[in-house]
Amino acid sequence: MHTNKTILVTGGAGYIGSHTCIKLLEAGYDVVVLDNFSNSSPEALRRVESLAGRPTTLVQGDINDHALLARLFGAHKIDAVIHFAGLKAVGESVEQPLRYYHNNVTGTLALCQAMQTAGVFNLVFSSSATVYGDPASLPIREDFATGATNPYGRSKLIIEEILSDLHRSAPEWNLALLRYFNPVGAHPSGRIGEDPSDIPNNLMPYIAQVAVGRRDHLSVFGSDYDTKDGTGVRDYIHVQDLAEGHVKALEWLDRKEGLKAINLGTGTGYSVLEMLKAFEKACGKPLPYKLVDRRPGDIASCYADPAMARDVLGWSAKLGLEAMCEDAWRWQRDNPKGYE
Ligand code: NAD
Ligand code: UDP
Numbered sequence: 001m002h003t004n005k006t007i008l009v010t011g012g013a014g015y016i017g018s019h020t021c022i023k024l025l026e027a028g029y030d031v032v033v034l035d036n037f038s039n040s041s042p043e044a045l046r047r048v049e050s051l052a053g054r055p056t057t058l059v060q061g062d063i064n065d066h067a068l069l070a071r072l073f074g075a076h077k078i079d080a081v082i083h084f085a086g087l088k089a090v091g092e093s094v095e096q097p098l099r100y101y102h103n104n105v106t107g108t109l110a111l112c113q114a115m116q117t118a119g120v121f122n123l124v125f126s127s128s129a130t131v132y133g134d135p136a137s138l139p140i141r142e143d144f145a146t147g148a149t150n151p152y153g154r155s156k157l158i159i160e161e162i163l164s165d166l167h168r169s170a171p172e173w174n175l176a177l178l179r180y181f182n183p184v185g186a187h188p189s190g191r192i193g194e195d196p197s198d199i200p201n202n203l204m205p206y207i208a209q210v211a212v213g214r215r216d217h218l219s220v221f222g223s224d225y226d227t228k229d230g231t232g233v234r235d236y237i238h239v240q241d242l243a244e245g246h247v248k249a250l251e252w253l254d255r256k257e258g259l260k261a262i263n264l265g266t267g268t269g270y271s272v273l274e275m276l277k278a279f280e281k282a283c284g285k286p287l288p289y290k291l292v293d294r295r296p297g298d299i300a301s302c303y304a305d306p307a308m309a310r311d312v313l314g315w316s317a318k319l320g321l322e323a324m325c326e327d328a329w330r331w332q333r334d335n336p337k338g339y340e
Contacts, residue, residue, distance in 0.1 A: 001028035006076055007250065008032045008120075010063055010111065011084030012056070013040035015194040016126070016183055018048050019243040020082060022192075025052035027247050032057045032076050035085065039197060041339040047191045063107035066114065073118035080122035080250055081115060083108065086155070089201055090130075090297070093152035104155035105162075112166060121172045122253040124246055125163060127156050127179045127261065129235070129302060138269075139305035142179070142261050149297055160261065167259040174256055176249040181235035181265030181304050183242050185324040186331035193331030194239075195338030203275060204236070204324075208332035211283040218287065220272050222294035227301055231272035235265040235303035238319035238327070248313040265304025266317040274321075282325035283333070 007024055011017045012033030018040075024031050025048070033045060033056050042058070049055050057076070061068040063085045072078075086104045087093070093100040108125075115123065132140050133147035148154040160177050167173045184204040186193030199215075200206040209215045223230040245264045252260075270278075280287050310316045 003028040005079040006030040006032060008034060008072070008076070008078045008081045009084065010034045010081065011040075011086065013037060013042065013044045014084055016180075016239060016242060017084040018044045018192050019187055019239045020084070020246045021045070021048045021056060022052045022187065023243040023247050025054045025056070029250075030057075032059060032072070032078065034059045034061065034063065034072065036060065036062045039087070041195070043339040044192055044195075051187065051189055051191055063111050064102070066110055069110060069114035070117070073114055073120065078118065078120050080124065080253055081111065081120065082124040082246055082250070083111060084126045086126065088152060090150050090152045091201065093155070094150050097151040100151045100155055105158050108159045108162065112162075121170075122174045122250075123163070124176045124178060124249045124253065125159065127160055127177045128153070129179050129181045129263070129265065129304065131157050131160065131179060132302070134299045135302065138301055139267060139303050140263065141305045142263055142308050164259060171258065173259070174253040175259040176252060177259070177261040178245065178249060179261060179263050180242060181237050181263070181302070183239045184236045185238040185240065185319070185327040187240065188327050188330070190327070190330035190334040193328065193335065195335075203234075203272060204279075204328055207276060207279045207287065208328050210287050211279060211285070211329060212332050212336045214336065216288065218276060218289040219292045220276075220289050221292060221298060223291040225294075225300040227271055229271050229273050232298055233269040233271050233301040233303065235267065235269055236275065236321070236324055237264060237266050237317055238324050240327075241317040241319050245309065245313065245315050248315040252313050260312060262309050262312060263304040263306055264309055265306050267304055267306045269301055269303035270321060278321045278325045279329065282322070282329045
């Protein structure tokens with residue numbers, strides 16, 4: 001199958017981007033990747049191509065490079081952009097706010113300017129459940145109040161507002177703001193997955209590194225939350241399901257319904273200890289952990305109301321906790337040092 005459509009994927013070599021590129025190639029789209037490899041490896045794209053059996057076009061560079069963007073849109077007839085490129089480490093964003101705002105916010109401005117000049121008005125943007133801050137109730141619906149507690153989250157909120165202004169200014173823009181919950185897991189082949197360059201901040205890659213012997217134990221951040229077992233509850237979503245959600249979002253853009261913010265989550269919350277138990281089952285061994293203090297800024301529970309994605313995109317998550325852990329473990333076991 002071939003769609004005759006070309007999608008620009010910024011950040012396409014990254015964790016979510018690489019899985020999405022495979023789904024796009026499989027769905028018949030041509031793919032141009034723009035990535036500066038600040039948090040990824042060209043090897044991920046080589047594996048994407050070998051898994052999908054089709055090539056991508058790589059443009060190596062920065063979304064803040066106006067001249068490069070102009071050349072890219074001049075050389076390729078782009079139908080839509082999926083914009084993953086961004087920095088995502090919350091703690092680092094507190095220490096380096098200017099770097100985060102420049103990369104994420106100014107970079108998105110540069111991208112949108114280049115799109116407008118080229119007459120490309122279809123954009124899927126990677127937002128995050130972090131824009132809900134500490135929600136007043138659960139599950140979280142898209143019409144809930146937003147608020148950010150750190151520069152990373154604020155960069156996502158600011159971009160959402162900029163994109164809303166853009167849509168108000170010119171109705172030809174079609175914009176899907178996808179608010180991801182907690183992406184985990186890997187491609188079932190075990191060939192691509194999440195490859196944090198530093199000590200992982202996120203739960204699942206940390207557990208996976210304990211399982212493979214790179215870390216000696218998991219620190220469970222807080223055991224006195226008002227949750228089922230006292231540990232934090234999140235809505236973990238398989239990256240394969242998430243990738244599929246982007247293909248559905250492209251189809252929605254074609255219906256030209258303007259701008260929408262849409263949750264991509266499963267609607268089910270699991271605690272830290274439930275995640276640990278499920279991973280122990282997948283890797284077949286007990287994993288050491290210690291209960292420690294809460295991590296500053298963390299909330300007790302967060303999970304999505306996924307109804308809008310179902311109704312608007314015709315998408316819902318299919319893969320459960322077992323597949324998330326089995327696939328994450330296969331990737332970590334077969335690539336103990338990631339793409340290195
Ligand atoms: P990632 O770091 O693996 O991927 C991001 C990619 O963008 C990397 O390949 C990086 O090299 C590239 N990049 C960063 N800045 C760039 C720039 N200025 N120019 C060109 N390329 C650049 O992250 P991910 O987990 O795949 O996340 C993708 C997007 O989804 C990000 O915008 C992130 O904020 C958002 N998101 C991620 C999560 C999560 O938990 N993984 C949750 C919610 C939202
Ligand atoms: N968490 C933990 N130990 C870790 C990393 C995370 O106990 O080493 C907990 C964290 O407190 C939260 C859950 O795991 O309750 C998910 O954290 P993550 O950073 O992956 O996602 P986020 O907090 O952004 O939702």
